[in-house]
Amino acid sequence: MHIISHGAAQTVTGSCHILEAGGLKILLDCGFFQGKGVEMSVKNRNFPFDPKEIDFVLLSHAHIDHSGNLPQLVKKGFKGKIFCTHATYELAELLLLDSAAIQMADTDYINQKRAKEGRPFIEPLYNDTDVYECLQYFEVTEYARDIVLNKAVQFSFTNTGHIIGSAAIHVSVYNEKGKKKVFTYTGDIGRYKNRILDFPEDIPQSDFIMLEGTYGDREHDEIDTVEKKLLKYVEETCLIKKGKLIIPAFSVGRTQEIIYVLNNLSETGKLPPIDVFVDSPMAVNATEIMRRHAYLFNPEIRKIMESEDPDPFGFNRLHYIKDVKDSIALNKRTAPCIIISSSGMMEGGRVKHHLKHNIENENNSILITGYCEPSTLGGRIQSGDKQVSIYGRTYDVNANVLTLNALSAHADVNELMEYVTVGDLVKVKKLLLVHGLPQSLLSLKGRCERTGFKDVIVSEPHKAYELA
């Protein structure tokens, strides 16, 4: 039995690990490397293994850095089943189709350039037809159900509370004498204080654990500060300065969290009487998926939904926008309002249009609610650039730039330790750390060793680790 990480090894994207056990090759996630440049594109285009040799895929959750390369896996000959939870399946469909659309648009743009240079055209990594083909291989299961893969191997999922449907994967492998070894892959771990989702579930006693370490060296701000801060920003921008508050946010998870905070402010009469627009067709669809899987919400919000407020993603003056015409109409609007729109890093989506129309007005504010890669438009705005280029034109950044950093969907170092220190630590023969930058994983390694784990490894890319 051994494990190889072909992605998310000393980096945060491209999650893709092969577990060889009980005569099977099991792929744990098959995600995209994200970021700019030719190197990423090359990594995403070329699997360092033969997809035809993979027997099963176990998918931890729908985020593109965990699921984005599945259509290509199928395109290149994978014929097995892709197991995930029901909510993950629905979100993956949404996100993979969006990913296909982005790739087709990117390829068109590149091919226009290539045509001028007389160079041959390139193909998109996959298109929507490939996504629909890939979805045929999905097999939906639920948490805590044992699924038998062959006579020596079975697995189950537990909830990690990271996004709706997210799971840790526990693979049980039996030897000829019937002795069991458990390998746990945590996928991405959520928060123990979460407004909407249920909290991460305890993992079973495991012999080997592969743990994510995105924030292995960081503690998050207290989540309780979010409501107060957001209200302050709304009042300063919309009441005092009569401006617009633009909130770039990822459509899945982050948008719903912000809506829920605003919903609470509205329900308690604290939110000033201003209109709130959610301008992103994907966010509208993702919100619908979350509503359908409300049984996965935490007990507190479920109780509120049963008694006081049946729809935590809807309140007076909240408007969901799908139609492009309605989105464009917001540009002409002069009254103060809040606009929540994707993408979070401001590289694509409708938020770029809202920035273009609002960034030069000093009465407006841009509220950054998540991590922005430094090279992205969001990253440049966050780092204080006074001028930025949007759709080829330079704009002065006169709007106020604000941040809200307590909304992370990832556990911080204390939460990671709480998650991984269940059961008997001495029985864990190997703890492999992935999904983090080197400094974060090294810091987490030290913390794990001091806590009592014997063999803690920061996984190296493409290196096989024996699990014995």
Ligand SMILES: [Zn+2]
């Ligand atoms: Zn994730």
